[in-house]
Amino acid sequence: xxxxxxxxxxxxxxxxxxxxxxxxxxxxxxxxxxxxxxxxxxxxxxxxxxxxxxxxxxxxxxxxxxxxxxxxxxxxxxxxxxxxxxxxxxxxxxxxxxxxxxxxxxxxxxxxxxxxxxxxxxxxxxxxxxxxxxxxxxxxxxxxxxxxxxxxxxxxxxxxxxxxxxxxx
Amino acid sequence: xxxxxxxxxxxxxxxxxxxxxxxxxxxxxxxxxxxxxxxxxxxxxxxxxxxxxxxxxxxxxxxxxxxxxxxxxxxxxxxxxxxxxxxxxxxxxxxxxxxxxxxxxxxxxxxxxxxxxxxxxxxxxxxxxxxxxxxxxxxxxxxxxxxxxxxxxxxxxxxxxxxxxxxxxxxxxxxxxxxxxxxxxxxxxxxxxxxxxxxxxxxxxxxxxxxxxxxxxxxxxxxxxxxxxxxxxxxxxxxxxxxxxxxxxxxxxxxxxxxxxxxxxxxxxxxxxxxxxxxxxxxxxxxxxxxxxxxxxxxxxxxxxxxxxxxxxxxxxxxxxxx
Numbered sequence: 001x002x003x004x005x006x007x008x009x010x011x012x013x014x015x016x017x018x019x020x021x022x023x024x025x026x027x028x029x030x031x032x033x034x035x036x037x038x039x040x041x042x043x044x045x046x047x048x049x050x051x052x053x054x055x056x057x058x059x060x061x062x063x064x065x066x067x068x069x070x071x072x073x074x075x076x077x078x079x080x081x082x083x084x085x086x087x088x089x090x091x092x093x094x095x096x097x098x099x100x101x102x103x104x105x106x107x108x109x110x111x112x113x114x115x116x117x118x119x120x121x122x123x124x125x126x127x128x129x130x131x132x133x134x135x136x137x138x139x140x141x142x143x144x145x146x147x148x149x150x151x152x153x154x155x156x157x158x159x160x161x162x163x164x165x166x167x168x169x
Numbered sequence: 170x171x172x173x174x175x176x177x178x179x180x181x182x183x184x185x186x187x188x189x190x191x192x193x194x195x196x197x198x199x200x201x202x203x204x205x206x207x208x209x210x211x212x213x214x215x216x217x218x219x220x221x222x223x224x225x226x227x228x229x230x231x232x233x234x235x236x237x238x239x240x241x242x243x244x245x246x247x248x249x250x251x252x253x254x255x256x257x258x259x260x261x262x263x264x265x266x267x268x269x270x271x272x273x274x275x276x277x278x279x280x281x282x283x284x285x286x287x288x289x290x291x292x293x294x295x296x297x298x299x300x301x302x303x304x305x306x307x308x309x310x311x312x313x314x315x316x317x318x319x320x321x322x323x324x325x326x327x328x329x330x331x332x333x334x335x336x337x338x339x340x341x342x343x344x345x346x347x348x349x350x351x352x353x354x355x356x357x358x359x360x361x362x363x364x365x366x367x368x369x370x371x372x373x374x375x376x377x378x379x380x381x382x383x384x385x386x387x388x389x390x391x392x393x394x395x396x397x398x399x400x401x402x403x404x405x406x407x408x409x410x411x412x413x414x415x416x417x418x419x420x421x422x423x424x425x426x427x428x429x430x431x432x433x434x435x436x437x438x439x440x441x442x443x444x445x446x447x448x449x450x451x452x453x454x455x456x457x458x459x460x461x462x463x464x465x466x467x468x469x470x471x472x473x474x475x476x477x478x479x480x481x482x483x484x485x486x487x488x489x490x491x492x
Binding site: 028030031034037053054057058060061064065066068069070072073075076128129 | 245247248251279280283284286287288289290291293294297298300301302309312313316317319320323340
């Protein structure tokens with residue numbers, strides 16, 4: 001089982017990294033989105049591996065089934081061509097900058113984690129939907145409600161931005 | 170650990186059985202659909218291949234397999250070929266948690282209902298990819314319609330399912346079926362008629378069946394999102410559509426019609442009978458109602474189904490609290 005879990009982890013990590021690279025380097029917007037979807041599916045797999053099936057299914061339901069479809073819709077409304085040359089190739093300098101920006105926190109975090117490994121459970125404990133609901137309406141009520149306010153603000157902001165554009169015409 | 174090995178073997182057998190069930194059902198449903206369509210329109214339907222045309226779908230399947238898969242010029246090759254695979258791939262996880270009989274469940278998942286709802290959303294993504302990757306106006310229009318439709322109709326569908334989950338207090342489909350009784354007045358349809366109505370309407374819309382078949386409206390968009398697909402590319406989309414029909418009807422059977430619970434016959438047959446009755450109802454709809462216009466489609470969803478399902482959910486919660 002130990003080996004199987006490690007294999008699964010490697011597989012999901014591979015999916016996530018490939019997707020992420022594709023999302024960043026693809027010239028076409030839609031291909032970048034496909035990479036992003038790969039990342040989301042891989043992350044859902046990671047949640048499953050951590051014995052959090054509810055979060056994993058929600059990840060697929062909301063991000064793969066909902067958010068990415070909406071992004072797709074937004075792209076379809078633009079005049080992007082299927083050949084995909086929306087972006088000009090990056091200069092060497094900006095590529096190097098991006099690499100440094102990516103590697104710096106990655107290296108620091110991994111060193112910190114390797115030096116001071118956090119205490120982990122021998123096997124992850126499964127938190128059922130019932131406990132999850134109790135938690136969200138009990139001790140975590142305030143953060144839960146705050147998240148909905150953030151979503152509301154984002155939606156209101158999007159409407160406001162669109163409104164201004166209409167006003168210009 | 171011998172127990173785990175046994176479980177693994179069970180899972181493999183379940184997956185193979187489900188794949189076989191899907192393939193056979195799809196063949197049967199295509200034949201049934203054409204026969205039903207024919208008889209509703211007072212014509213015999215397929216009649217030449219085999220007695221009463223019973224081998225017609227086999228011949229069609231052979232033809233589809235033998236055809237050359239063809240990619241139009243200027244299409245995005247990754248998206249174009251990924252789309253039909255992605256449309257059909259969720260079929261197996263969708264059917265695994267469904268209790269076909271008292272002991273016939275592929276995979277006992279506590280969150281079975283959520284699993285089904287989550288994976289059924291992937292289908293829209295596949296339609297989007299197909300529509301956009303084909304580099305075709307009609308395909309793009311079909312995909313755009315499909316998004317607006319399924320994003321809208323998913324909400325009342327979730328709410329009507331949630332009402333049942335409220336009542337039973339579980340998301341495990343086997344548990345939901347076990348809580349209902351053998352006779353129709355024990356079924357959830359009896360206590361949640363509005364939820365059943367909303368669920369079924371939304372399910373027809375989610376599977377892109379007439380009268381909600383705007384994404385592939387033949388008379389306006391040639392074939393909508395799959396205009397450019399030939400051979401098994403088209404075959405996979407077709408298979409995916411019928412699989413999705415089977416899934417929504419199975420879920421409706423388990424949630425509202427008591428699943429395998431019924432008097433006399435063993436459970437599995439009752440499940441099949443109920444499921445096929447629902448499937449036939451969907452086919453009947455197709456030849457009864459004309460296709461909706463796009464504004465009618467959205468009005469029906471946002472002005473009627475969504476408020477109704479909200480009221481139903483609130484009413485259910487209130488009644489649960491009072492009693």
